[in-house]
Amino acid sequence: MNGKDYYIPAAAMAIALAFKLPALRYSWRDPLLRSVCALLTLAGAVFTFAAPPTIEAVNRWTGITNVSAPLVYCLITAFSASCLVLIVNWRGGPPERTRRTSRRWILGYSAVIVLLVVLFLLGETPVERLRDFDTYYANTPYIGPMIATYLLAHHVAAVVMVAMCWRWSLQVRGWLRAGLMIIVCGYLFNLSYDAAKMSAVVARWTGHDLDHLSTFVAPPLASVGALISAIGFVLPLVYQRLSDNWEIWTTYRRLGTLWQEVQISAPEGTPCVRMSWWSAAELRVIQRESDIHDGFLHLGPYFDKDRRDGAYAHARADGADEETARAVADAAMVAAAVRARTADPEGKVIGAVEESFLDTPDGPRDLLRISHALRHSPVVEAVRRQTAASGGGRPV
Structure with missing residues (x-):
């Protein structure tokens, strides 16, 4: 994948976020709206900073070799947490229980982010790698565990998202169910991304070479999965908004x-x-x-x-x-x-x-x-x- 393959999805997320920001200005206390905006922001940031041109630029601007790696890993981890928090707030329930569950996911993944930074600071990555950092440093002290940690955190979030959305989809109908099923499809691509990345890393641990899975197969899977999942998140919300507007305009017309x-x-x-x-x-x-x-x-x-x-x-x-x-x-x-x-x-x-x-x-x-x-x-x-x-x- 080249730069535009990352920047086009990032631009799509930015456009969607731009449409949401005016509503956030007037309803910033709405946890669901905040969760949607956080997800769109982090998704756009992941695509932007994971692009090889951006990776190279960040490394050059900071003067720290491969500093983009933990940055991207932290963004992916934060994005995983934002997806879980969005589903929790979207499904609703007693406000206190919703806040408590959201707080637990945020704190748990914040701890993972801190761990990723600490492991990177403890390790050494003298050779800049723009596309194959995961497999090149898979056996490096501290860096290998950092890579495994972010993959495991991402995998846990993907599994939980699939389980939650599938179980919820069996209880609802209409556009909400369609959106949840689309999210499940998107996260199946994310699980495939995890499988490709983990297979390549484990292959390195065992002395084999499956680097192509990490370098060439995994990135497109992540891109497609993120876009499909974003559609699943946005579709029911857009439909609900359109439905509300249609009802309001119908009321206006009927009062005529x-x-x-x-x-x-x-x-x-x-x-x-x-x-x-x-x-x-x-x-x-x-x-x-x-x-x-x-x-x-x-x-x-x-x-x-x-x-x-x-x-x-x-x-x-x-x-x-x-x-x-x-x-x-x-x-x-x-x-x-x-x-x-x-x-x-x-x-x-x-x-x-x-x-x-x-x-x-x-x-x-x-x-x-x-x-x-x-x-x-x-x-x-x-x-x-x-x-x-x-x-x-x-x-x-």
């Missing part, structure tokens, strides 16, 4: 009928709040709900409880359930109030006793159901025709 219906109730000269095209969907929904509530307040003097009770009775007689009948009744009252307000342009009815609309014994009104009833209910349409025939006035 009710929002347009009550616009007529706004007094002349009322300023219209215009949202910029880049405004968040959540903010748009909040603004639309606020406009609807303001419209209800202006329509209050024209609300007719008898009209609502009559519509409710008709809806129940037609077989509607309780919630649907309430929504139809409220929609009919709104439709009648709008026409009554239109028939009273000078606002002569203003000052009459307002009907309480938003607060009811059963809780807040379901604006989505009311909006749907305004558009589709035959009872509401009948009320519209009746109020149009009577000139929009309230029935006596």
